[in-house]
Amino acid sequence: MKFWFAMFVLLGATATSQAATPAELLAGYRAEAAGSSPGFHPSAQRGAAFYQRNFNVSAKLRSCDSCHSANPMQGGRHVVTDKPIRPLAPAANAERLSDPAKVEKWFRRNCTEVVGRECSAAEKADFVAYLTEGGR
Amino acid sequence: MRRYLMFLAAIIPFSAQADKLLMPVDAPPAFQTECASCHLAFPPALLAAADWKRVMAVLDKHYGDNASLDDKTRQLIEEFLVRNSGDSKKVGAGRTAPNELPRLTATAWFKRKHHEVAPADWRHAKVKSPANCAACHTRAAEGSYREREIVMPDGRRWED
Numbered sequence: 001m002k003f004w005f006a007m008f009v010l011l012g013a014t015a016t017s018q019a020a021t022p023a024e025l026l027a028g029y030r031a032e033a034a035g036s037s038p039g040f041h042p043s044a045q046r047g048a049a050f051y052q053r054n055f056n057v058s059a060k061l062r063s064c065d066s067c068h069s070a071n072p073m074q075g076g077r078h079v080v081t082d083k084p085i086r087p088l089a090p091a092a093n094a095e096r097l098s099d100p101a102k103v104e105k106w107f108r109r110n111c112t113e114v115v116g117r118e119c120s121a122a123e124k125a126d127f128v129a130y131l132t133e134g135g136r
Numbered sequence: 137m138r139r140y141l142m143f144l145a146a147i148i149p150f151s152a153q154a155d156k157l158l159m160p161v162d163a164p165p166a167f168q169t170e171c172a173s174c175h176l177a178f179p180p181a182l183l184a185a186a187d188w189k190r191v192m193a194v195l196d197k198h199y200g201d202n203a204s205l206d207d208k209t210r211q212l213i214e215e216f217l218v219r220n221s222g223d224s225k226k227v228g229a230g231r232t233a234p235n236e237l238p239r240l241t242a243t244a245w246f247k248r249k250h251h252e253v254a255p256a257d258w259r260h261a262k263v264k265s266p267a268n269c270a271a272c273h274t275r276a277a278e279g280s281y282r283e284r285e286i287v288m289p290d291g292r293r294w295e296d
Contacts, residue, residue: 060200080200081175082264082271113202 022090022097022132029128032121040122047130050123057116064114072131089131097128157181158279160220166209167216174201176269176276178240180217184224187231187238188217199237241266252296260289 020028026042033040051064051072060079061067069076072088087093097103111119119127157179168177180188192214196204205213228244240246250266257263262271269276272294275285286294 058200078174080265082262082268083173083175085173109202109204112196113200 019098020100022128025097025100025103026125026128026132028100029121029125033125035121037122040125042122042125042129044126044129044133047126047128050126051130055115058113061114064110066114091132097131155282156279157281160216162216162219164212164216167213170203170205170209170213174203175267178267178269179279180220181222182227182240182246183217183222183230183238183243184227185218185221186224187229187240188221189214190238192217194237199239239267257288257290262289 030040030042033042051068052070053064054062056062065076066079067076067085068088073092075087076085077083078085086095088096090096090098107119107124111117111123159177160180163177171177183191191198192210195210196202222243222245226245230238230240230243230246232239232242257272258266260271264271269281272286272288273281274287275282283294283296288294
């Protein structure tokens with residue numbers, strides 16, 4: 001009985017660790033950023049500027065909006081392959097910002113190629129704030 | 137009659153292969169989520185095994201993109217690609233230059249299949265890359281490459 005209870009708790013924990021709400025993700029990045037700069041508060045406005053910024057690192061993948069379109073509520077197209085990309089804003093595409101591992105994977109890939117380095121927790125927090133609050 | 141049947145036996149598999157490049161049933165879900173988020177889920181038969189291995193060895197520099205994966209997923213996808221790769225004699229090598237990654241658009245098979253396509257069509261703004269199969273093959277996502285399904289980027293039907 002004890003064993004099954006432990007299994008139940010374990011399975012529950014595994015299941016919840018895979019799913020998250022955008023608010024939970026935001027809280028996580030906010031806490032991480034506040035660790036190095038106390039009083040940090042995520043800003044959708046800064047996130048919007050980051051989303052549009054031309055980093056000039058990659059010849060074709062210059063900014064987030066190169067592929068994700070100017071409006072995260074709308075879909076985009078991969079600038080190299082032309083593959084349609086579904087909207088980034090959770091309000092338009094409920095799959096977005098729901099899986100922390102997936103979010104981290106795409107930050108890692110896209111930040112290194114577009115920004116030229118990994119993104120900071122503060123940048124991620126601003127970005128998530130923009131997609132959830134301002135990206136409409 | 138026998139000769140006719142032999143002729144049919146020789147030609148049917150070939151024409152079927154040319155029209156249909158269905159996704160192998162053993163494709164791991166990661167192949168769709170990792171590879172097909174940025175480009176069409178390319179049929180593994182379009183490159184030989186050695187070429188797929190070269191592609192999968194440097195995912196952090198993937199044709200100008202960072203497509204890095206954790207090692208377990210990388211290995212799973214590579215094994216799937218190699219298992220279903222094209223016969224190197226039929227498809228040919230996708231080698232471009234000595235230090236460049238192989239491309240499925242550089243194989244002898246691909247070039248033979250597309251030699252009638254005019255340079256202007258390749259350069260059309262809607263095409264972007266020769267590897268953008270779906271730019272003309274309207275049902276490429278389903279693995280269907282029949283001639284009658286082709287719509288050129290300017291809207292005209294393909295005629296041989």
